[in-house]
Amino acid sequence: MKDKKILVTGANGFLGSYIVRHLLNEGYLHILAGCRAGSNLEMLSGLEDHVELTELDILDVCRLEELINEVDAVIHTAATVSFEPRLRETMYKVNVEGTANLVNVCLGKPIIKFVHISSVAALGRLKNHLTIDEQTKWSNSPFNTHYAISKYMAEQEVWRAFHEGLPAAVINPSLILGAGNWTKGSVNIVDSIYKGISFFPVGSTGIVDVRDVAKMTGLLLESPIYGERFICNGGNISYRDLFSKIAVNLKIQPPTKPLTPWLEALAWRVEAFKNRLIKKPLTVTRETLMTSSMSFAYNASKAKSMFNFEFRDPDSILQDCCNAFLKTKEEYKNFGVYK
Numbered sequence: 001m002k003d004k005k006i007l008v009t010g011a012n013g014f015l016g017s018y019i020v021r022h023l024l025n026e027g028y029l030h031i032l033a034g035c036r037a038g039s040n041l042e043m044l045s046g047l048e049d050h051v052e053l054t055e056l057d058i059l060d061v062c063r064l065e066e067l068i069n070e071v072d073a074v075i076h077t078a079a080t081v082s083f084e085p086r087l088r089e090t091m092y093k094v095n096v097e098g099t100a101n102l103v104n105v106c107l108g109k110p111i112i113k114f115v116h117i118s119s120v121a122a123l124g125r126l127k128n129h130l131t132i133d134e135q136t137k138w139s140n141s142p143f144n145t146h147y148a149i150s151k152y153m154a155e156q157e158v159w160r161a162f163h164e165g166l167p168a169a170v171i172n173p174s175l176i177l178g179a180g181n182w183t184k185g186s187v188n189i190v191d192s193i194y195k196g197i198s199f200f201p202v203g204s205t206g207i208v209d210v211r212d213v214a215k216m217t218g219l220l221l222e223s224p225i226y227g228e229r230f231i232c233n234g235g236n237i238s239y240r241d242l243f244s245k246i247a248v249n250l251k252i253q254p255p256t257k258p259l260t261p262w263l264e265a266l267a268w269r270v271e272a273f274k275n276r277l278i279k280k281p282l283t284v285t286r287e288t289l290m291t292s293s294m295s296f297a298y299n300a301s302k303a304k305s306m307f308n309f310e311f312r313d314p315d316s317i318l319q320d321c322c323n324a325f326l327k328t329k330e331e332y333k334n335f336g337v338y339k
Contacts, residue, residue: 001222004112005030007071009058009102010078011051014180014187015117015173015210017043017337019075022214024050032071034078042335043180058098064105073113075217076102079154081147081185088146095150096157103161103168114168115221116158117213120206120231120298121148123172133299134172134229143294162227169220170229173213174206174298177317179324179336190325193246199259201239201292208234208300209312209320211338219307233300234311239292245315249322259293 006023010016011033023031024047033044034056044051056063058078068074078098080091099116106114123136125143138152155170162168175186182191213232220230237245240258247254303309312320320338328336 001073001112002027003029004072005032005070006073006075006221007032007034007067008075008077009034009056010076011035011053012039012041012044013077014043014178014185015176015213016075016077017047018178018210018214019077019217020044020047020051021337022211022218026218032067034067036078040181043337045337058102059093061101061105064101068105068109068111072111073115073221074102074106074111075115075117075221077117079117079151083145083147091147092150092153096153099154100157103157103166107161107164107166112167113221113226114158114161114166115217116155116168116170117217118155118158118170118172118229119148119151120172120174120233121145122151122155123231124148124152125294125296130295131297131299132231134231134302167226169223169226171213171217171220172229172231174208174231174233176210176213177207177321178210179321179328179338180210181335182325182328183334187321189242190246190250190321193243193255194250194252194325194329196252197243197255199257200243200255201259203293204236204238204295204297205242205292206233206236206296206298207242207314207317208232209317212309212311216303216307216309219309223307225306230303230306231298231300232303232311233298234317235314236297237314238295242314242318245318246322249319250326 006028008016008020008031011020012035020031020033031051033051033053036057037055056067080094082091120132123132124138124141126139126141158168158170177187180187182188212234216232244254300311324336
């Protein structure tokens with residue numbers, strides 16, 4: 001497989017860039033790094049001479065046809081993650097229509113492997129089903145965000161293509177943390193706590209190191225496994241502990257006040273009002289507050305047993321992430337990358 005040409009969609013993104021780095025470290029010789037025109041390429045810095053950068057928009061079917069003719073395998077990470085109502089239509093279009101475009105083009109080509117990066121959100125959330133594994137069945141629920149629905153629908157396109165002959169498999173990561181662009185995405189939580197937060201959500205979630213997700217992606221790419229999904233999760237943790245451990249690693253005061261339901265209602269309304277005034281991207285929305293008030297645990301035993309895989313534990317994930325954050329602060333940068 002290492003002499004084959006691998007297309008990574010969304011290669012300049014947080015996870016996509018780490019997948020590219022992992023493949024290079026594993027000796028892959030031909031990596032096609034697909035990025036949208038005008039994308040920020042800082043997460044791929046230093047790799048320009050080792051990969052083939054190419055413009056790619058998964059909504060452009062003609063461009064997909066050109067690129068897929070050149071490659072042997074695909075790792076699909078490109079997606080829009082948003083909890084803002086104003087970006088909802090775009091998110092569905094990219095996540096669902098874009099994935100459908102990609103798998104449909106791949107079906108007409110001799111693709112060896114298609115690895116789809118999904119999310120644990122695509123497995124659904126039910127109030128009375130607190131532990132989630134690969135056997136969890138999706139159910140329409142008020143606890144599913146629009147992001148979750150879009151990722152579930154994207155997965156349905158992948159599974160449909162699998163039954164039509166595409167050699168596909170799926171990875172479902174929990175909340176991915178690690179050195180990245182601290183101003184956006186999941187790692188923005190570190191920057192937010194560093195700047196000072198008084199409140200913590202009352203729910204719980206799973207977290208996983210970005211390097212572990214990249215490594216699992218590489219293992220799945222090389223394996224003869226098709227038609228399976230794998231949860232990637234380093235451990236389950238309450239938001240109170242998550243926020244507190246991040247604060248301790250950053251050597252600042254942890255938040256001490258629980259975010260009660262009436263405070264949640266006030267917070268998202270205030271943020272929505274501010275957004276209308278200054279058009280700044282929302283970091284707090286009704287959906288983010290809803291999900292952070294619920295408690296779910298994710299079981300990654302399937303990946304551990306089938307690949308003999310050991311995920312980094314939450315303490316290691318957070319210590320490495322916070323150390324990287326502090327280092328970039330010393331260097332006056334807004335992003336960091338694990339070497």
